[in-house]
Amino acid sequence: MVDRYPDQPVIPSTKMLLVPMLNLSIAIIASMIVIALLARYLPRTSFYRRFALMAANPSGPSFSAPREFVTGLRISLGAKGTAVTMLRPSGKGRFGDQLVDVVTAGEFISAETPIVISQIDGMRVLVSRSQISS
Structure with a gap:
């Protein structure tokens, strides 16, 4: 200074x-x-x-990840179920005896509405309102 x-x-x-x-x-x-x-x-x-x-760290990848993501869910594309909670846009849906976290493509679906699986991406299950045909 x-x-x-x-x-x-x-x-x-x-x-x-x-x-x-x-x-x-x-x-x-x-x-x-x-x-x-x-x-x-x-x-x-x-x-x-x-x-x-x-x-020392070993060379190469430390973990080898599986090529397919194992979800443990026994559901498939096109499976029909029911919305247990209100889907806005996510919530829970029941497919058979399984309760699954599901997501819609932005639409709100009220509880007890029939839904169908339109896409499965890992643990993300995309559903839409089921078109009930008579």
């Missing part, structure tokens, strides 16, 4: 900036030396080894 006294100019001169710039330069050089020493010797300390993972 530059010390300014009442009889000195507003803009500091080079002589006034010399000590603060020297202090800043010394601090930057000292911090670079400390960082270099820490980078060199800190990984060898027991303190560092307690916090850092030292085991």
